[in-house]
Amino acid sequence: MSDIRYVSEGTRAAIRRTRREDGAEFIRRARESVGFHRPWLTLPTTEQAYEYYISQLEREDREGFLVCVRTTGDLAGFININNIVRGAFQCGSIGYGAFPPTAGQGYMSEGLGLVLRYAFGPLGLHRVEVNIQPGNKASIGLVKRHGFRLEGFSPDFLHIEGAWRDHERWAMTSDMLDSGPEPADGPA
Known part of the structure; x- marks a missing residue:
């Protein structure tokens, strides 16, 4: 872990950039997590799939x-900011997943x-969105704890696990970052 630099550190967690060299560990964690993530998420579980992912x-x-x-330095999960649009929009779409046994x-x-x-600071975004399947109570709880607001419902939004899945649209703007509810102490 000595050559890996964190982008940011908290009390118990830290974030670092995902690298090509993380492939073997990421794939191992993804394979261990298949049942945990079904039907919410499909992760790369082969070298070829990880190559595409990275x-x-x-x-x-x-x-x-x-x-x-x-x-x-153990992997607890991943968080990606996808589809970053600049110009007048300054928005990105967040996707994430936890890895057992730290979930x-x-x-x-x-x-x-x-x-x-990071998104609202160095990256300079104004808005981030998260799309969550309505039955994914853990994920909805996570964004609620961070002060995201529910903005709508998108039927047949993403193709996951062989089917088009409905999603709720949650969003946050930069001015909401520190005005939302405080994250609860303890596990989340």
């Missing part, structure tokens, strides 16, 4: 982060806070 993160309109346990222990909540501060 090539997408290397585009100018994307930022990819790994959420790590700050003291050990539910607050690392993703702290990691999302770090990513939001």
Whole structure:
């Protein structure tokens, strides 16, 4: 871990950029998480799929982060900012997923806070959006804790696990970052 630099550190979690060299560990965690993420999310579980995933993160309109346990560097999850649009919009779409066995222990909540501060700070975004399937209570709880507002419903929005899935649209603007509810102490 000595050659890996964190982009930002919190009390328990830290974020760092996703790299090509993370492939083997990411794939291992993704394989361990298949049942945990179904039907919400499909992750790259082969070298070829990871190669495509990382090539997408290397585009100018994307930022990819790994959420790590700050003291050990162990992967707790990932958070990506996708489809970044500049100009008058200054917006990005956030996608994320936790990895067991650290899921539910607050690392993703702290990691999302770090990513939001990066998005609204150095990245210069005005708005971020998250699209969540209505039955994904853990993910909805995560964005609510960070002060996102529900803006609408998109039927048949994303093709996941072989089907078009409905999603709720949640969003936050830069002025909402520190005015939202405080994240709850303890696991998230």
